[in-house]
């Protein structure tokens with residue numbers, strides 16, 4: 276629950292909105308009439324339901340109206356028109372609400388993470404395939420030696436050696452090419468996650484961290500914006 280206490284700033288007669296130990300001033304000097312008191316009303320923000328409630332403070336002294344009706348306490352929509360005091364000072368509700376640190380959805384990041392994981396797996400699988408191929412070449416060479424040691428199988432040995440030689444050459448070529456490709460793919464993947472796995476508020480990179488843990492942590496490590504699914 277975040278509480279915003281709203282009233283006239285005594286020094287400047289701007290609108291003063293206090294939340295926690297911080298405050299923010301809205302409008303220009305003298306823009307808030309004296310009929311708005313220093314602690315005129317309060318807006319409560321419930322993060323769980325993402326909803327606002329407005330409460331008039333000091334009933335009898337202050338008046339708060341929502342859409343033209345005087346209220347004591349009322350659920351608030353962002354599009355409501357709120358006026359304070361006898362002069363009908365119009366509260367800049369949209370600006371005030373924009374200043375509230377509301378939880379933001381990180382749902383789009385799940386697809387980014389899954390995409391990243393899948394691409395990473397593909398790169399690794401390719402490297403594994405090449406390793407298997409390299410192993411097969413070695414086995415073939417050994418088979419050729421064993422077959423060649425059996426009397427009368429010299430011609431088979433020659434064929435197997437030739438096949439092994441061609442395979443070795445092919446694998447050396449593929450690996451050579453692949454080192455480049457792998458480095459490039461890994462770089463691209465790295466750029467991809469750094470450019471897309473970002474806090475929706477401050478746009479900073481959240482780290483190579485499973486989406487589940489991003490949700491579990493529940494907030495941005497930099498701007499502390501709360502995350503919701």
Ligand SMILES: [Zn+2]
Nearest residue numbers: 474477495498
């Ligand atoms: Zn952030």
